Amino acid sequence: MTWQFEHVTLGQRVRFGTGTAAADLAAEVDRLGARQVLLISSEPVAAEVAAKIDVAAHCTDVAPHVPVENAERARALASSSGADLLVSVGGGSTTGLAKAIALTTGLPIVAVPTTYAGSEATNVWGLTEASRKTTGADDRVLPKTVIYDAALTASLPRSLAVASGCNALAHCVDSMWAPRTDPINQALALEGIRALSAGLREDAREQMLYGAYLAAVAFASAGSGLHHKICHVLGGAYNVPHAETHAAILPYVLAFNTPAVPEAAARIREALGGSLIDVYDAVGASHVLHGVPDVREAAALILPSVPPSNPRAVTEDDLITLLAAAQAGQNPDGVPA
Ligand code: NAD
Numbered sequence: 001m002t003w004q005f006e007h008v009t010l011g012q013r014v015r016f017g018t019g020t021a022a023a024d025l026a027a028e029v030d031r032l033g034a035r036q037v038l039l040i041s042s043e044p045v046a047a048e049v050a051a052k053i054d055v056a057a058h059c060t061d062v063a064p065h066v067p068v069e070n071a072e073r074a075r076a077l078a079s080s081s082g083a084d085l086l087v088s089v090g091g092g093s094t095t096g097l098a099k100a101i102a103l104t105t106g107l108p109i110v111a112v113p114t115t116y117a118g119s120e121a122t123n124v125w126g127l128t129e130a131s132r133k134t135t136g137a138d139d140r141v142l143p144k145t146v147i148y149d150a151a152l153t154a155s156l157p158r159s160l161a162v163a164s165g166c167n168a169l170a171h172c173v174d175s176m177w178a179p180r181t182d183p184i185n186q187a188l189a190l191e192g193i194r195a196l197s198a199g200l201r202e203d204a205r206e207q208m209l210y211g212a213y214l215a216a217v218a219f220a221s222a223g224s225g226l227h228h229k230i231c232h233v234l235g236g237a238y239n240v241p242h243a244e245t246h247a248a249i250l251p252y253v254l255a256f257n258t259p260a261v262p263e264a265a266a267r268i269r270e271a272l273g274g275s276l277i278d279v280y281d282a283v284g285a286s287h288v289l290h291g292v293p294d295v296r297e298a299a300a301l302i303l304p305s306v307p308p309s310n311p312r313a314v315t316e317d318d319l320i321t322l323l324a325a326a327q328a329g330q331n332p333d334g335v336p337a
Pocket of ligand 1 (some may be wrong): 035043045064065068090091092093094097114115116117118119120123125126153154155156157160164176242243
């Protein structure tokens with residue numbers, strides 16, 4: 001086999017521990033020489049995380065998919081408070097709001113994630129205006145430092161932890177065939193799958209965070225494959241919940257692509273320690289798609305964004321079949337190929 005690829009690794013510092021977020025954050029604020037911290041969080045745990053630093057202002061204006069009005073208000077607060085560092089404590093919506101500020105101000109971010117969404121390890125931003133989500137890549141929004149603390153995810157309800165974990169699994173699986181996939185992304189993705197599969201089964205939060213980080217790094221480099229394109233369109237068009245929608249769609253995209261990439265599918269299965277559906281059943285994950293009123297309309301919306309590099313050609317009828325099967329919660333392996 002001959003390999004030829006160009007791989008980009010994004011530069012950021014990661015501090016990882018359990019019960020260490022407050023001390024790690026104080027150390028990072030010190031290291032970065034920040035004097036005016038804008039804390040961005042609506043999570044109750046934020047006070048505990050920020051206990052060892054001075055906070056100049058606290059923005060709690062977090063909303064799903066970062067509405068532009070919230071971004072504008074947060075940018076105004078960053079300006080009026082003289083912020084020289086943004087500290088986000090929360091899930092992807094919180095990290096997303098910090099990124100929206102960084103996009104126009106260039107302010108550095110220290111991200112403290114409390115879910116497995118993975119936004120903290122990407123240079124991708126997203127903003128929503130009039131029910132339309134726009135995304136882009138810009139290195140200014142990549143957090144300078146990520147502080148992982150497994151204790152912070154303890155308050156996640158089990159159902160959300162499982163759905164968010166499946167969202168991270170989706171980053172890994174899609175990275176196996178995404179437009180810029182390469183052997184490095186695939187190695188990260190497969191180790192991510194191993195950690196997430198074990199973490200989900202054993203409710204092991206450190207493994208989950210480790211896997212979520214690897215997943216996000218692989219995804220940031222490999223780009224959005226078929227799975228992410230489908231979920232992105234559904235999220236924008238129908239405002240369906242992020243993690244749950246990723247969890248629902250993943251088994252159907254994996255089943256759809258498997259015949260075209262048997263080797264990658266075998267590696268995914270080996271890393272999972274069984275079939276994806278076995279993992280879902282073992283951990284109580286749902287693969288039923290909710291909130292999409294018309295699968296034909298959805299399929300038509302998705303089709304133009306299907307990556308041409310997907311290992312299998314995708315027709316509008318394929319998408320209708322896939323979405324209808326997900327809506328019915330059918331066994332993904334029984335969906336006609
Ligand atoms: P979220 O941030 O909206 O959080 C979901 C819910 O969980 C919220 O109600 C939140 O308050 C709650 N929550 C968060 N942490 C908690 C904790 N530790 N304990 C209890 N409750 C907690 O959802 P998400 O799935 O983390 O992120 C989804 C968003 O992130 C979407 O907008 C998505 O587009 C974005 N995202 C962006 C990227 C990127 O690279 N830019 C990557 C992944 C996700």
